[in-house]
Amino acid sequence: MTKNLLLVEDEPLAQARIKSIVLKHFPEWNLAEPIQSVRELNEALEKQEEFDLILCDVHLADGLSFSGFQGKEIHVPVIFITAYDQYALQSFEHNCIDYLLKPIQEDRLVKAFEKVEKFSSSKRSIPFPKEFFNEFLSRYTQKNYKKRFLSRSGNRLCFIPSESVAYFYAEEGVTFLIESGSSHKHIVDHSLNELEKELLDPNKFYRINRSVIINLDNLVEMRPYINGRLVVSLNVKSEESLIVAREKVSEFKSWINQ
Structure with missing residues (x-):
């Protein structure tokens, strides 16, 4: 089944890896030109009905992507990508969201896509409550590694x-x-x-x-x-x-x- 995928990722290597995996396993999918900032994400979410899936890095050059979702009712499945705080992102599992840890593993990304396909085939539409991202941002902290x-x-x-x-x-x-x-x-x-x-x-x-x-x-x-x-x-x-x-x-x- 054809899907329109929005990729939100500011690292060229990660973009290239994701594109290659999509082309290999889901060649019928349409991958939009990647967007790389919270500002661009805000603009894209105004047209979220154009996409069937959003694959989104948590950390972008101009801030946390979560802030781009604040105040919006999101009806599109989202897979988040992060190198941080695995334990915190597990809470997304209860909202039909999956997450990936960097470095991205091919089999893990494929499983996440398959999960979204099953979700889509069930014809369910469970929007995220607007307060969800506000609550998450209030307790999410970027991990600082030893310098x-x-x-x-x-x-x-x-x-x-x-x-x-x-x-x-x-x-x-x-x-x-x-x-x-x-x-x-x-x-x-x-x-x-x-x-x-x-x-x-x-x-x-x-x-x-x-x-x-x-x-x-x-x-x-x-x-x-x-x-x-x-x-x-x-x-x-x-x-x-x-x-x-x-x-x-x-x-x-x-x-x-x-």
Whole structure:
């Protein structure tokens, strides 16, 4: 069934990835030219009857897209995209909305589209109450990720900006930070689980196995490795090979392609 899809996304790579997935799995759909700001979203929602589905990034260049929905009664199914606050977005499930976490996984996006198709075939129309987005905005906060890490060297304290981190690794209960370029090693007082789930931007850092989290900005190349795994090279000297676990290879490739 043909659908008219409105894409609200300001990142060119994300736009390209979504377009390729739509073309591959739903070639009969019409994808409107992406809009990239809250201002453009406001204008598009004045003509929402032209669309069958809205795929919308939460964070746009000029603010939260939620503000574009404020004060409007929305009759079109919406799928939100975000790199933040998964627990908060779960509340949308009760309003026939789905959500996607960045980096976008192809199978997850396809499932979201299939969910919307089932919803559409049921002929139900459940508008969002106008106060819904006001309430959500009142308790939604953009997550701020850690900008620098404190490390002690003898009697000295030093700060390493997050963008200067090549990777983190854990060994015998201790977490180490390796600087890009210099390859200096520092001890940090955070577990890998804490770094992965709370402190690091998931668009930049990825946990390739149980012991290592890498920074995408320092990735130089990746090569096939034994047993279906990958070995990655970063902009840093490493004593050990950095291996992407076999069960993470597919997800890792999608993450790189975000």
